[in-house]
Amino acid sequence: MSYPTATLLASATKEDALRESVIVAAQRLFQHYGLAKVTLEDIAKAIGKGKSTLYYYYKSKEEIFTAVMDREIGEVMVEMAQAVESATTAEEKLCVFSLTKLRALRKKLALYGIVCKEVNSQAEFTCAMRQSYMKRESVLLRGILRFGIETGELGRLSPTDVEALVFVMLSGLHGMELEMMGNNNFEMLEPAVGILTRSLIHGLKS
Amino acid sequence: MSYPTATLLASATKEDALRESVIVAAQRLFQHYGLAKVTLEDIAKAIGKGKSTLYYYYKSKEEIFTAVMDREIGEVMVEMAQAVESATTAEEKLCVFSLTKLRALRKKLALYGIVCKEVNSQAEFTCAMRQSYMKRESVLLRGILRFGIETGELGRLSPTDVEALVFVMLSGLHGMELEMMGNNNFEMLEPAVGILTRSLIHGLKS
DNA sequence: TTTTCGACTGAAAAATCTTTTTAGTCGAAA
DNA sequence: TTTCGACTAAAAAGATTTTTCAGTCGAAAA
Structure with missing residues (x-):
C-alpha cells in the first residue's frame, strides 16, 4: 500500500x-x-x-471503480450466503445458490440501468464485476460442495469434478438467461434451475 | 425467387x-x-x-455469405449426424453430439483464423453461423431425445424439458470453453462433457 | 432470351485534422 | 497531514474531406 x-x-x-x-x-x-x-x-x-x-x-479512478464493484458484489454475496445457510441439504443449497445469484445479479444490472442488449457493450462494468464476483463465488460454492461431500449427499466424484459440473451449469444458465432475454421469455428460466440442479445431484449420487 | x-x-x-x-x-x-x-x-x-x-x-453480398455459412454448417452437421448415428444409446448419442459439436466448431473457427479473443468482435460471422446452426442443431437434438424417450432411456420429463436441460448444458459447455481458452486449459473440457451428460441422463432417469 | 459488363450512384467507412475533455502530476499552501 | 490550483499529456469527440464499395441500370454480347 x-x-x-x-x-x-x-x-x-x-x-x-x-x-x-x-x-x-x-x-x-x-x-x-x-x-x-x-x-x-x-x-x-x-x-x-x-x-x-x-x-x-x-x-486511480480504476481503484475507486473496483472498490465500488467490490462493494456491490459484497452485497450480493451476503444475500447469497444467507440464503445458502438457511437451506439444509446440499441439493437445496445449490438450488438457492443458483436462484439467488440469478435474481441478485439481475437486480444489480437493473440498478445500473443495464438492459440485456447493452450487457456486452458495458464491458468495463461486467469485467470488473466478474473478476470480483468469481473469486468469492468459488469460495461459497466450494463450501456447499464440501458440505455435500461430508454429509455423503454427493457421490463418488471429487470436489474438483463437482465444481466443474456446477460451473458448466451456472455458465449454461447464464447463456440461457441471455437467450431468454432476447425472447422476453423468463418463465422458463427459474423452473429450469430446479430441474437442472436436481438432475445434477441425482446424477452425481448414482 | x-x-x-x-x-x-x-x-x-x-x-x-x-x-x-x-x-x-x-x-x-x-x-x-x-x-x-x-x-x-x-x-x-x-x-x-x-x-x-x-x-x-x-x-446481395449477404446472400452469398449466408450460402457459404450454410455450407460450412452443413459440413459440421454431416459429421455430427454420422457420429450420432453410430452411437447406440441416447446417453452415448448425447455425448458424441456434444463432443463432435465442440470439436467441429473449433475446427471451423480455426479455419477462418478466428481465435478466442476475436470471437466476439467477429459478430457478423458468429451471427450468421449461429442462425444457420441453431435451426439444424435442434432438429438433430430433438431426434436424439425422441429416440431416448421412445426407448424409455429418458425418464418422465417431456421432450421440451429435456431440450431445455440439454440447451443449458451446451450453453454451459460453450461458456466453459471460452473460460478454458482464456487459461489455455482445454484438458478439463472434454472429460467434463462425458461426466455432465451422464449426470444429466441419470438425473433424468431418477 | 440468357448472360455479361462498364459506367454510375449514394451511403457508409476511412483517413485527416482540429478541438475538447479529463486522468493523473506537482509543488505550494492550509 | 490534508487540500487544492495550475499544469500536462493523451485520448476522446467533432468536423471535414476522401475513398471504398454494395448495389443499380441500360446497353451489348452470346
Missing part, C-alpha cells in the same frame, strides 16, 4: 471515513451514469472536495 | 454450375480474409467474371 500508514487511531478513523464517503458518492454516481460518464471532478464535487484530493485516498 | 426460371435442363445446369463456383470461390476468400475484407470484385475476379455478373446469380 502506498497510502500514508496511520500511526494514530484517530487519524486512521478520519481517513477511513473519507475513503468511505468517496465510495458512497462514487457508487451513487456510477449507478446513475456509468463509469465512462462520471468524472473524478463529479465525485470530488459530490463530497465537497477538489479533484486532486481524491488522489490522496485512491491512486 | 427472382432468378430467371430455367425452362431447359441444360440452362439450369449451367446456372447451377456458376452459382456453385461463386460459392466455392467466396468460401475460400471468406476463410482467408473474412466477410468485411472480401469485396464483390474479389469474388468476381476469382471466377473470371465482372462484379455485376454476381448480381445475376445472387441478389
